[in-house]
Amino acid sequence: VTTDQDFRDLLVGLDDPVAPRPEFSERLRAELFTDTILDQDEPRSKPSKFGWIAGVAAAVIAIGMISVLLNRGAEPALDPRPADEVPTTLTVDTARVSDACRAFRASAFTPRTRDELLGPRNSEHLTTMDAAQEASRQLRAALLTLSADLATAGVRAPQFDTELAQAINRLDRIITPEPEDANLPKASWLLTIVDQVLVRAQTALATEGLGACL
């Protein structure tokens, strides 16, 4: 007859420190500290203080970072605007930012709401893996369009770009999943993680002086 003590003995020390897979450890280290160092190297002043060169550079950085960080580049990552659309003024085009945000909110989650897709009870609204993948594809496309539109509007927010790449990475895990991710509960959970990442992305925009967008 086994007792509770037998089970306690069986599990004792089970959560002691243990090294994760080296590839995981190194990938996370690079993500956390390389991105952080890059971010610290960039001046964190308002976008309006940059000249037109910085405006163009911001667009290139935003597009480049996402392109590099996307690890499943089977499809075109971004649809960059023609060069003559890149602002050449010192300021962020707030009207354009508002339009970009409005367009994102109109296209990212429809026909669901954000909470229905990304909230803790999203499992009540996503009934098949196909539905989760389709919604993920739609959100991914909307995020990429938003990124390009914000860059075109003169927004320069490296932290936002980093968070956006994180969100897209999670969406890619749903769209083209590894075997261990290819199930609806996991997809649903990953979408809740996307929600947390988008909250951080919104915070990053707020840090740059921009209002609610995502």
Added chain:
Amino acid sequence: MSAGEPIARLESLYDELLPTVFGYCRARLPLHDAEDVTAEVFRTAVEHLRRNPTTDLSKGWFLTTARNRIIDRWRHEERWNRRLIVLAGGVDDTELPTDHHAEILHLLDALPQAQRAAVVMHYLEGRPVKEIAVTLERSPEAVDSLLARARRALQPLIRTTLAGGA
């Protein structure tokens, strides 16, 4: 203090903190979920230090953050179970048992998430059934039932362990 200093300090502690956080997560979640939650905890730490450079994040902060996220995960899974959706996949076969702990983890990975959560909280963390019920948003009777089913699943390993004199 600039935001860079505490983050640089975190990087210097990364090799020590990572196994602690991952070990905590791995006992409670399958491999890939444990990696996801571990990564989320460290991302949160970096973000926190960016905004609050004077904060010193302790090991306790990391484990508390990990615990909160694990509970979110357990509860999320639980909502699926309530809808009686048959979960595809589930058993993580990317790790083969190589020692006693790996063997236990392998068995725990095969348990439904709610059973694993109940077992870990009750036998590893020593939490009472009532507290587990609140955490998992279930009744105490349901937690008793989870524990009973988990004990049945783990019984063969217990017998092996007892027979081996471990």
